[in-house]
Each structure stands twice: as C-alpha cells, then as structure tokens.
Amino acid sequence: MVSTNEYVPHAAGYVDNKGPKIVTSRFPHEDSHTLVRALATGGYDGLKDAIRRTPADVAGEVKNAVLLGRGGAGFPAGIKWGFMPPVWPRYLVVNGDESEPGTYKDRLLMERDPHQLIEGCVIACYALGLNQCFLYVRGEMAVAQERIAQALNDAYAAGYVGKNILGTDVSIDVVLHWGAGAYIVGEETALIESLEGNRGMPRLKPPFFPAAKGLYMKPTIVNNVETLANLPWLMVNGADKFKTYGSEKSPGTRMLAISGHVNRPGVYEVEQGVVTFRDLFYGEQYCQGIKDGNELKAFVPGGGSAPWFFEDQLDVPIEASEVGPQGSMLGSGAIMVMDETTDIVKACLRLVRFYARESCGKCTPCREGTAWEEKVLQRILDGHGRPEDLDLLLEIGQSISPGVYPVAGFKGEDLDPVPFPPKQTTICPLGPSSVAPITSAVRRFRSEFEALIPETVVLENLS
Amino acid sequence: MSRLNTANETLAKEIIARYPRPKSALIPLLHLAQEQDGYVADDAMLHLAELVGVEPAEVLGTCTFYEMFKREPVGKYILNICTNLSCQLTGGEELLHHAEKTLGIRPGDISDDGLFTIEDVECIAACTEAPCMQVNYRYEYRLSTDDFDQVISDIRAGKRKDLPEHGTLGLVRQHIPADRLAGIESPEEAGTPDWFASRQPAPDESGKA
Ligand SMILES: Cc1cc2nc3c(=O)[nH]c(=O)nc-3n(C[C@H](O)[C@H](O)[C@H](O)COP(=O)(O)O)c2cc1C
Ligand code: SF4
Numbered sequence: 095m096v097s098t099n100e101y102v103p104h105a106a107g108y109v110d111n112k113g114p115k116i117v118t119s120r121f122p123h124e125d126s127h128t129l130v131r132a133l134a135t136g137g138y139d140g141l142k143d144a145i146r147r148t149p150a151d152v153a154g155e156v157k158n159a160v161l162l163g164r165g166g167a168g169f170p171a172g173i174k175w176g177f178m179p180p181v182w183p184r185y186l187v188v189n190g191d192e193s194e195p196g197t198y199k200d201r202l203l204m205e206r207d208p209h210q211l212i213e214g215c216v217i218a219c220y221a222l223g224l225n226q227c228f229l230y231v232r233g234e235m236a237v238a239q240e241r242i243a244q245a246l247n248d249a250y251a252a253g254y255v256g257k258n259i260l261g262t263d264v265s266i267d268v269v270l271h272w273g274a275g276a277y278i279v280g281e282e283t284a285l286i287e288s289l290e291g292n293r294g295m296p297r298l299k300p301p302f303f304p305a306a307k308g309l310y311m312k313p314t315i316v317n318n319v320e321t322l323a324n325l326p327w328l329m330v331n332g333a334d335k336f337k338t339y340g341s342e343k344s345p346g347t348r349m350l351a352i353s354g355h356v357n358r359p360g361v362y363e364v365e366q367g368v369v370t371f372r373d374l375f376y377g378e379q380y381c382q383g384i385k386d387g388n389e390l391k392a393f394v395p396g397g398g399s400a401p402w403f404f405e406d407q408l409d410v411p412i413e414a415s416e417v418g419p420q421g422s423m424l425g426s427g428a429i430m431v432m433d434e435t436t437d438i439v440k441a442c443l444r445l446v447r448f449y450a451r452e453s454c455g456k457c458t459p460c461r462e463g464t465a466w467e468e469k470v471l472q473r474i475l476d477g478h479g480r481p482e483d484l485d486l487l488l489e490i491g492q493s494i495s496p497g498v499y500p501v502a503g504f505k506g507e508d509l510d511p512v513p514f515p516p517k518q519t520t521i522c523p524l525g526p527s528s529v530a531p532i533t534s535a536v537r538r539f540r541s542e543f544e545a546l547i548p549e550t551v552v553l554e555n556l557s
Numbered sequence: 558m559s560r561l562n563t564a565n566e567t568l569a570k571e572i573i574a575r576y577p578r579p580k581s582a583l584i585p586l587l588h589l590a591q592e593q594d595g596y597v598a599d600d601a602m603l604h605l606a607e608l609v610g611v612e613p614a615e616v617l618g619t620c621t622f623y624e625m626f627k628r629e630p631v632g633k634y635i636l637n638i639c640t641n642l643s644c645q646l647t648g649g650e651e652l653l654h655h656a657e658k659t660l661g662i663r664p665g666d667i668s669d670d671g672l673f674t675i676e677d678v679e680c681i682a683a684c685t686e687a688p689c690m691q692v693n694y695r696y697e698y699r700l701s702t703d704d705f706d707q708v709i710s711d712i713r714a715g716k717r718k719d720l721p722e723h724g725t726l727g728l729v730r731q732h733i734p735a736d737r738l739a740g741i742e743s744p745e746e747a748g749t750p751d752w753f754a755s756r757q758p759a760p761d762e763s764g765k766a
Contacts, residue, residue, distance in 0.1 A: 106698050107685035115725060148756050183577075183747035194682040195641045217580045223753035225739050226577065231587075233625045233726070234637070234681055236694040240727030247732055256737040265739035269575045270731045274584050274623030278681065291583035291609070293622035310744040352686035354642035361686050398642065398680070428684065430642050444645050448679055454622075 099379050101360065105206050107198060107351070109360035111379045114339055116347050118324045118363045120207050127241050129248040132209035140326030144217045145260055156325070158333035159406060160345050161447055164199075165280075165318030166397070166425045168414045175222060175315060177305035184313040185408050186219050186227040187289060187304075188322060189531040191273055191280040193232060194396030195448055196428030199349035199361055200319040203463035204231060204238035207323070208245035212268060214322035219266045222315060226267055230233055233273040242270050243455055277452040282316040283308075284454065295454045296522040320349055320427075341367025343415045348427050350412065351372070355388065355433035356381035368414035371395065371403065374412070375431060388433040392538065396425025398445050399527035401514070402534035406504045421502040421511035438542050441469040442535040450487050459494045460525025466490050467528055479547035484540065487532050495518060495526040499533040509537075560604035565593055568730075569608055575733065577744050579609040583619050587626055592724040596627040632667045632674035632723050634712060635761065637691040640677055643684035652688050653677055655702040659709065672724075693720050 102108045105121045120126035120135055124256035144152045156171025178184060187210070192200040203211060215227050231239050246268060249255045257265045264350035271289060278284050279294035283302055286309050301307060308314020324346060328336055337345040353359045353375060358381050363425070364374070371393065374380045384390050392402045395410075401422040403410070410416050416423045432441060450464040466489055471482050480486075491499060495516045503511035518526045536543060561569055569589060573582040583605065587636050590601035597620055620626045631737040638656055653664075656675050660668045664677045675687040684688040686698035690705070697708055721728065 106683065106696070148758060149753060149760060182575075182749040183744055192682050196643055197680070198682045198684045198686075201592070201682045223750065226741065226747070226748045232682070233584075233623070234691065234694050236726040236728075237696075240729040243727055243729040243731045247729070250733055250737045256733065257739050262752070263755070265750070267733070267739040267741060269741075271581075272585060272588070272726070275625035276587065276623050276711050289581055289621060290578070291580035291611075293618055303587075312744055351685050353687055354646045359687070393743060394642070430646070432646060436646065439647065441642060444640065444642055448641060451679065517607065545729075 106529050107359070107361050108202055108206075108444060109358065109362050109380075111362050111364070113345065113362075115363055116327045116336075116339070117203060117207075117210065117320060117349065118530075119327075120210065121202075121290060124132050126206050127208055129153075129209060129245065129252060132207075132250050135370065136330065137326075138213050140253060140329030141213050141216055141220075142260060143329045145218055145262055145330065149221050149223050152217065152329070153327065155333050156221065159328055159336045160343075161321065161324055161328065161336075162344055162414065162426065163318055164320035164348060166187060166194065166399075166423075167258065168424065171321055174305060177303070178313045178315065179306060182224075182513045183226065183380045184222065184224045185309045186215065186224060187285060187309060187314055187316045188215055188319060189225065189280060189285055189316055190229060190231040190235075190281065190319045191285060192319070192426075193277040193280055194234075194426045194428060196351060196353055196394060196430045197426040198351040199427055200354070201232075201235055201238055202349070202361060203308075203319050203323050204235065209249065210323050210326055211242070211319055211443050212245055212249050212255060214273055214325035215268050216259065216266055217324075217325040217526060218315070218317065220264060221270075225265055226269075228269050228271045228309075230285055230289060231270065231272045233275045235272075239272050246270055259359060276454075277448075278454045278522070278524060281524065282390060284522070286314060286318060293454075295456045308353055330454050340365045341411070341413055343367070344413045348424075349413070350429060352429045352431065354379050354393075354431035354433050354507070355385040355436070356383070357385055358540040364412060367411045367416070370409050370411050371429070372408040374429070375408070381431075383433065384433050386433075388435060390431065391434050391436050392432045392438070394428070394430040396423045397428040397524070398448060399530055400425050401500050401502060401530045402538070403502050404504060404538060407502055408480060408534070418514045419511065421500045421513060423514045438535050438539045439471070439475050439546060442531045443468070443475055445531040446471055446528050449524060453524060457520045457525065460520045460528075463490050463494045463525060465526045467532060469490045471532075474543060474546050477548065479543075482548075483547060484536055484543055487536065490531040491532055495529045499529055501533055501537055504538070559598060560587040560600050561590060561592065561744075565589055566604075566608070567586060569605075571732075573609060575731075577741060577742060577747065578702040580611055580615075582621070583609060583616065586722075587616075587620055587623075589725060591626060592726070595722065595724045596630050630667075631723060633672050634692050634720065635674045635676060635694075635723050637676045638680060639679070639681050639683075639687070639689055639693070641680040644687040644689060650690040652690070652700060652705060654704060655705060659706065664760070670713075673709075692717075693723050694726060695720060
C-alpha cells in the first residue's frame with residue numbers, strides 16, 4: 095500500500111486522495127487486476143447480493159441511486175434501463191471506447207480493476223433479464239484488452255460468468271470485443287454499427303434509440319465503463335448509502351482527469367457537487383496550483399467537446415446540473431487547464447483538427463464544415479488569414495449548429511452564459527462539438543486571432 | 558500476402574462463434590489478419606469474407622474505416638505520438654518533431670531500417686501523463702526527447718522484449734470453454750432467458766389470469 099494523497103505508481107496518473115472511494119478502492123494494490131486480489135477485497139459480493147434478489151428489485155436499487163451515466167450525456171442509468179420494451183433477445187453493450195480529448199479514466203478502470211467492471215456487467219445483465227453482454231474496448235488499449243481477457247477467463251472458470259453463475263440457474267455470457275481506431279465509434283449508435291461489423295457511422299435518433307432498436311435492431315442498453323463499475327459497490331452498500339456521497343442531484347463520485355498546466359495533473363475520484371474547479375486546481379490534495387505559479391487562462395471542463403470555462407467559472411461545483419446552465423458540460427470528466435502561456439489559436443486549431451479528422455463523413459455540415467473550420471484556422475495561424483475569416487468561422491459553425499452556441503459568461507463584459515446543449519443540423523453531436531472551441535476562443539480571445547490576421551493590403555496603382 | 562493459416566483459421570472460427578451474427582466478428586478477425594502478416598493483406602480479407610459469409614467489398618469497407626488497420630506493410634514498431642490538447646500543452650508537438658528529425662521520416666513513413674513508423678495521433682487516454690506515446694499500443698508516459706531517444710536505442714538494441722511486433726495487441730485472448738458457455742444464439746432464435754422468466758414477481762392474486 096502507498097500512503098494517501100500520492101500518485102500510485104502502478105496506476106499511472108491516479109492520485110489516491112483522501113476522499114471516499116467507490117470505484118477506485120482496489121487501485122492502491124499493485125495486483126488489483128487479479129481475481130485473487132478481487133476476492134480478497136469483496137469482489138463479486140455485489141453479484142452475490144444481486145442474485146439473491148429479483149431482477150426488478152436490483153433495477154429498482156439502481157434507479158433509486160440516481161446513478162448518472164459517466165460516458166458523457168449524464169443520463170440516469172436506472173431510467174434508461176426502464177426504456178427497454180418487453181422484447182427479447184436484448185443486449186448490453188459496454189462502452190469502453192474512451193477517446194474524448196482529455197479523458198482518462200475508463201482505461202484505468204479496465205486495466206486496474208477488470209473484475210469490478212465484469213461484476214458490474216453481470217449485475218446489469220441480471221437486472222435487465224438478458225444473457226448477452228459485449229464489452230467493447232478501444233482498439234488502441236492493448237493492456238486493457240489483455241487484462242479483461244485474463245479476468246474473463248478467470249471469472250468464467252470460477253463461476254462468476256457463463257453457465258450457472260454461482261451455482262444458480264442464471265447464465266450470462268460476457269464477450270470481449272475490441273475496436274480499431276475511430277473516435278466516432280464511442281457514440282452509442284456508431285458503437286452498435288461497429289459491433290455489427292460495419293463502418294462505425296451513427297444512426298439517426300429517433301428512430302434508432304438503442305434501448306428500443308439497437309444491436310441487430312433489438313433492444314440494447316449502452317453504458318459507459320465507469321457507470322457499470324459503480325454497480326458492485328452499489329449492490330453491497332445500497333442506494334441510500336450511495337446517496338450520502340455527492341449531492342442530491344448527482345450522488346456518488348466521479349473520476350476526473352485533470353491535465354495540462356497544473357502542478358500535479360492526475361486522475362482523482364471526487365464526490366460530485368462537493369468540490370469546485372478552484373478546489374481541484376489549487377487544492378493541496380488535488381492539483382496544487384497552476385504550473386510555475388502562472389495565471390489561469392482558460393479550461394475545458396468536460397472533454398474536447400465542452401465549451402471552455404474561464405476564471406469566472408472557478409467556483410462552479412463539479413456537478414452536471416451546475417455546469418450546464420453555465421454554458422458547458424461535465425461530459426466525460428476530462429478537465430484540461432491552459433495557463434497564460436497558452437497559444438489560444440493553436441489550442442483551438444488542435445481541437446478543431448480533431449473533429450475534422452474524426453468526422454465519419456455521413457452528414458454534409460459536419461464532413462465539409464469541420465474540414466473548412468480547420469483550413470480557415472490553419473491559414474490564420476500561418477499568417478494568411480483574411481479579415482473576414484473570424485466571421486466566416488462563426489458562419490460555418492452556424493451551418494452545423496444553428497442559433498446561439500453555448501458559451502460561458504463573463505462578468506467583466508456583462509456577458510451572460512448560454513446554457514448547454516447546442517442545436518444540431520447533423521446526425522450526431524460530433525459536428526456541433528467542433529464549434530465549441532471556436533465559439534469559446536473567438537468570443538473570449540478575439541484579439542489574439544485578429545493579431546495574426548494581416549491588415550488588408552491595398553495595392554497601389556502599379557502603373 | 559496470405560490467407561489465414563490453419564491455426565489462425567481455427568482461432569477465427571472460435572471468435573466467430575462468440576457472436577450472434579458472424580459479421581460482428583469482423584473487426585477482431587481483421588486484427589487477427591494484421592497480427593499474422595503485420596498488415597491486412599488482400600487475400601486475408603477474401604478469406605475473412607468467406608469465413609463470415611459476406612462480400613469481400615464489405616470486409617474492405619469495414620477495414621478502411623478504422624485507422625489501426627494498415628493495408629500495406631509498416632515498421633515493426635508503430636510510434637503513436639499524441640499531439641491533442643493535453644499533449645500539445647506539455648510538449649507533444651516538439652516530441653513529434655524530434656521523432657521526425659531523429660528517425661528522418663514523416664508520419665506514415667517507415668524508417669530505413671524497417672523498424673519504425675511514426676504516427677501523429679489523437680488523444681490516447683493518458684492525458685495526465687502527457688506528453689505520451691504508444692509503441693505498438695503500449696504506453697510511454699511523460700516523455701522527454703531524451704526519454705524518446707532511450708526508447709529508440711533500447712528497441713534497436715533488442716532490449717524491449719516486452720513489446721510485441723506490430724499487429725499483436727493483447728497478449729491474452731478470451732477463451733470460453735464449451736462447458737462454461739451460457740449459450741450464444743442468433744437474434745432470430747434467442748428468447749427470454751428461463752432464469753429471468755422464473756424470477757418475475759408473483760402474479761397479483763386478485764388480478765386476472
Ligand atoms: C462523438 C461521441 C463520442 C462518444 N464517445 C464516448 C466514449 O468514448 N465512451 C463513452 O462511454 N461514451 C461516449 N459517448 C456517449 C455515448 O453515446 C453514450 O451516451 C454513453 O456511452 C452512454 O453510457 P452512460 O449512460 O453510462 O454514460 C460519445 C458520444 C458522442 C456523441
Ligand atoms: S455529425 Fe459528423 S460524425 Fe456525426 S454522423 Fe454526422 S458526419 Fe458523422
């Protein structure tokens with residue numbers, strides 16, 4: 095064991111802070127990924143509890159706990175489960191595709207505690223009355239894949255997964271599946287397409303809400319890795335205890351990855367709604383201040399797709415219901431901090447380039463729009479920008495996401511926030527996400543863009 | 558190059574059997590082909606089309622959507638250097654330029670000795686450990702340019718036995734013994750599990766039949 099409030103060397107980046115641990119309790123153990131360690135620390139106790147109860151009872155416990163999805167949208171798992179029509183077969187697909195810029199938590203959960211995740215999957219399958227679960231791990235995560243493969247092999251052999259689980263008649267298969275590099279596959283309908291062996295392009299919702307028409311057009315629940323990792327603890331300790339952590343609207347904890355210009359970047363499990371961004375960035379048990387004592391310039395509160403926050407938002411609590419009205423989202427728990435030395439145009443371009451590269455190409459506003467956003471930003475950065483380029487950027491944004499785009503407010507200039515989420519002309523939210531860095535950066539740091547754009551050169555009469 | 562060899566064909570059939578529909582196995586099978594040859598060969602795709610019962614064009618369609626599948630040989634070690642925001646803020650782009658200079662190649666190219674291919678990649682989920690790189694999808698964290706040089710010279714000196722050659726991902730495969738399998742059926746055949754039906758709340762006594 096290591097002392098508290100320190101990096102845990104074998105779990106790169108994870109900081110064991112002093113708060114309560116729901117999903118990271120095994121991380122301090124070097125062998126946290128093994129069945130031996132899992133069993134020595136209460137592993138599969140949650141499954142044993144669940145299987146003694148009726149599936150409806152287990153689903154009720156999850157609903158009571160108000161377990162908000164940890165994959166990005168923050169929808170309550172219990173309510174989503176309730177959307178499934180009484181149709182069989184039905185499937186559970188676990189979203190382990192983690193690729194949102196700045197996000198680093200699901201990989202830790204898969205590498206460091208695969209048994210917790212597998213146990214969570216089996217509990218969810220039991221509650222949903224289904225016997226087929228696919229665990230979709232991002233292609234690039236070789237170690238997560240081998241840890242889960244080993245854990246599944248061990249769990250099958252020990253009777254926690256497969257035929258006659260724990261000696262009962264309950265039989266559930268959990269199959270490891272892995273991707274091959276495409277951010278868009280994290281979107282749930284694209285994940286399903288990919289799991290059907292196709293190109294990972296999203297389906298239109300409605301009608302293709304996975305709970306009704308998902309894998310093979312059958313009812314399918316897609317849940318994030320962290321969401322399901324909460325279930326073993328929840329079964330053992332109950333919804334009431336769960337709700338003693340975090341806030342009323344967002345009970346429990348979240349894993350947050352704080353990266354960029356802070357003194358101690360790291361992945362922290364924190365109670366939702368209790369700490370603020372200021373606590374996280376400057377607190378002794380968290381990031382211990384901005385790098386080199388610099389000033390904060392901007393931060394991304396919830397992954398590359400989230401509109402940026404600034405010093406005005408430092409005292410907002412880490413809670414979806416607080417962050418949304420302030421103009422952004424908590425998304426996937428990815429916080430990226432930019433200090434005063436940051437080249438904002440470069441940062442903005444880098445995020446936009448991500449969306450341009452990752453657009454699946456299915457809808458025109460996203461496919462063409464993201465490519466043009468990148469091109470225009472690149473020429474501004476290269477010193478070839480045109481005076482009308484900033485307006486052009488915002489206009490392209492309008493074709494992907496019409497109306498006023500969500501942004502943070504700032505008091506100095508009497509600007510009010512525009513609440514999340516944005517509107518979209520596209521099939522999925524990837525296209526609109528590309529507008530977030532542009533709108534945020536241009537509104538707040540317009541002069542930095544303008545400084546790069548040469549004044550119009552009026553050619554003299556050359557005669 | 559080639560179709561799947563006999564051992565891999567057996568493995569492919571085991572993988573296909575884990576899915577309600579064979580085509581679902583396509584991505585894992587394309588990885589298997591890449592593991593065998595270091596890239597996804599055309600003949601291997603034809604073979605996969607036969608194995609899962611789809612047209613070869615569908616296999617090609619799936620293959621070309623995903624960045625990890627290479628249709629031509631690449632270096633023995635792929636160096637994925639992240640330049641997305643967290644890495645950009647902490648020196649990822651400088652690291653990429655250093656790699657280009659030291660190896661004398663641009664992203665996508667193979668070094669003269671056939672050992673390395675560099676890629677300028679998107680976020681690889683190690684943001685707190687930026688700047689970071691994957692070598693054949695295994696991580697190097699908080700990497701300085703000196704650290705990078707060390708990784709390269711260690712690989713050249715044959716000291717990195719922990720790194721499988723390009724194409725191999727997880728070193729452990731899932732294997733479900735026949736007697737442990739709950740049972741996988743096609744979506745057309747599968748129904749409500751018996752254990753679920755028997756665990757429904759008792760029907761309301763006063764209610765109708
Ligand atoms: C472009 C895009 C990428 C996404 N990527 C991921 C991802 O990598 N992992 C994830 O869990 N959810 C991702 N999501 C959200 C999923 O669509 C889905 O909402 C989530 O997996 C549901 O799980 P939860 O309810 O447990 O949060 C993404 C959504 C979009 C639009
Ligand atoms: S918005 Fe972009 S990524 Fe999403 S479906 Fe349309 S083209 Fe594909």
